[in-house]
Amino acid sequence: MQPEDNLEIICRASAFFRTTQPQPVEGFARAREALLALCELLEQIADSIPGDIDRPICSSLTRELTPFICSIHRFEEETLYPLAQRQNGTAGQSDETIERLKHEHLEDRCFAEELTEALRELGERKVPQNPDALGYMLRGFFEAMRRHVAFESEHLRPYVH
């Protein structure tokens, strides 16, 4: 997918999750698709540092990143996780898993704010101050997010219908 296409998926999903109360099946699918598009876009940005940075894409993502992530977390925590918890008979282990996922969300939101600053700088400046550190930061974020999404997909899919 091209960076523009990934950004488009992210922007549309962000508006969707902020303005509607999605049904579980549709919300689950759109959230997975959009989070993976975000991971791919961040990987494309990481690969473009330092010499080939698409600054308009970075600027657009600066505006979208945090609201997008927050809107998806809200859907998952208010709709998907309660759905899984209600259907899971042996609640203990499920509750522990859900708490861990919520904690990962919190970490991602903190990380997203840092990343937003870095993307803003990329959008504005010619050369990143520390390209290696920035690449490392981007990779740390999207690799953790891919693991989170993969785990959620496997753990939650049986409860989404």
Ligand SMILES: [Fe+2]
């Ligand atoms: Fe999540």
